[in-house]
Amino acid sequence: MMPSPPSTSRSGLTSWLYVSPLVAVLVPFFLAPILVVLAASFFGSDGFGGLTPGFTLANYVEVLHSALTLKLYLATIKFTVLTWIFTLLIGFFVAYFLVFHVRNQLLAIGMFLLCTVPFWTSNIIRMISWIPLLGKEGLINAVLLSTGVIRQPLEVLLFSDLAVVIAYVHQLTIFMIVPIFNAMARIDKRLIEAAVDAGASRFDILRLIVVPMAKSGIALGSIFVVSIVMGDFFVVKVMSGGGSASVVSAFYEDVGVLQYPTAAASAVLLTLVLLAMVTLILRTVDIRREIA
Numbered sequence: 001m002m003p004s005p006p007s008t009s010r011s012g013l014t015s016w017l018y019v020s021p022l023v024a025v026l027v028p029f030f031l032a033p034i035l036v037v038l039a040a041s042f043f044g045s046d047g048f049g050g051l052t053p054g055f056t057l058a059n060y061v062e063v064l065h066s067a068l069t070l071k072l073y074l075a076t077i078k079f080t081v082l083t084w085i086f087t088l089l090i091g092f093f094v095a096y097f098l099v100f101h102v103r104n105q106l107l108a109i110g111m112f113l114l115c116t117v118p119f120w121t122s123n124i125i126r127m128i129s130w131i132p133l134l135g136k137e138g139l140i141n142a143v144l145l146s147t148g149v150i151r152q153p154l155e156v157l158l159f160s161d162l163a164v165v166i167a168y169v170h171q172l173t174i175f176m177i178v179p180i181f182n183a184m185a186r187i188d189k190r191l192i193e194a195a196v197d198a199g200a201s202r203f204d205i206l207r208l209i210v211v212p213m214a215k216s217g218i219a220l221g222s223i224f225v226v227s228i229v230m231g232d233f234f235v236v237k238v239m240s241g242g243g244s245a246s247v248v249s250a251f252y253e254d255v256g257v258l259q260y261p262t263a264a265a266s267a268v269l270l271t272l273v274l275l276a277m278v279t280l281i282l283r284t285v286d287i288r289r290e291i292a
Helices: 006-040 058-064 067-100 105-120 123-128 139-146 161-185 189-197 202-213 215-230 234-239 247-256 260-282 287-291
Strands: none
Touching: 006 260, 058 260, 067 105, 067 161, 067 202, 067 215, 067 247, 105 161, 123 161, 123 234, 161 202, 161 215, 161 234, 189 202, 202 215, 215 260, 247 260
């Protein structure tokens, strides 16, 4: 068998050198923590914050056999689905307007950047800013009372599941707008003009051309939104007033009482569920092929 030419060896070495900075970042800051959490999920606990080395499935059995686990997953998935639907609708039509209805490209980019201005501030500030609007004595209730639409303040607006969804939609819509805008911006406008000349309606153009060609942006935006909502607990805790909880809230409480193995098992299960959801999204579109 002939040895590989020196040029091939140098090419392989050069390729490894190109990816070495990424590996140097991913291994200590991404892969190593995941492996530590995975290992801790199979350890026992001494009840005082210490880990007992050894292999046990008791942590997973405890989490999976808890009725609270199913309840928390259902609540988390409910928030995820509702947030995804509203961010997708708002993000899609905002991107559609900017790409196809704003004729001046410079103006479209300027309006797109304008959409990002509220996101220059902290997520916490933007979330808390809804409290004066949604409260019993807030602006929305004041307007509805003054116009006679309601006779007493609506309590469902704040410290409820509705408030949680509103906060999530406000925070995450930009993560849907950006990839969809980028995907739509690559659509050849001459294709739309040809469809119009052929007698296609706006709905047909939207359904048969725009949506299929913006699938990569929809998929990427969906992954961003789903991942963030599934991994968050602070918005649920604050905006629900403690009336609702999420999966992350459960192992956050476990960490608070030093039950690290149980928290690690919950984190591993949540990661698997999230991976399954992301895989399901990716099965609808080959993002690499679409982007290429």
